[in-house]
Amino acid sequence: MIKLPSVILISPPSHKVGEVELLRSFFEAGLTRYHLRKPSFSIEEMSELLEQIPSQYLQNIVVHRHPELLKDFAVGGYHYSSNESTQEVGISSSKSLHSLHELINLKQNLEYVFLGPIFQSISKKGYGPKISLNEVYSVLNKLASMEMSKTPKVYALGGIRKKKMIRLSEVGFSGVALLGSVWGSRDPLRALKEFLSMGAYFSK
Secondary structure, eight states: OOOOOEEEEEOOSSOOTTHHHHHHHHHHHTOOOEEEOOTTOOHHHHHHHHHHSOGGGGGGEEEESOGGGGGTOOOSEEEEOTTSOOOOOSSEEEEEEOSHHHHHTOOSOOSEEEEOOSSOOSSSTTOOOSSOHHHHHHHHHHHHHHTOTTOOEEEEESSOOGGGHHHHHHHTOSEEEESHHHHTSSSHHHHHHHHHHHHHHHTO
């Protein structure tokens, strides 16, 4: 049985009409983790956005860039950028990595990391991979064999499409982080559902 990677969805980087309304449908469809990443948003703008999200869904939200928000909102996690220093936040934490060297030498106790770009980015033109899947497989296989308790789950980021899910599972990724493949679709909910339904299809 093929165990396909689990799915995390990253928000569009700028304001998106209907984003909050879509969130309810995303979670009802089976999404369990939504990364709220708005690089240009001030902490006040992020607070206003979080206040619009129904409280029962806050545990499924992971915020970026503004750790101060953790004091006011019962979100499910905090995500560090690749150049951001980690600290104890008391909840799930994750981080973006861009090289296998960073992954191998990771010292922080994190639940999971994003590694990418794995393929040519859909949302960022000209942003492509600098490491091969064979290299990734070798490192993930080595880390798995070491059975280190602090080794985080590794999520593939960048250019993730449905036809690549099986290959990513074979390489050893625990999950995928989606952005352009969902938000670049005419129907984001349908696109997400197709990713979420793949696990059930291939496990038959």
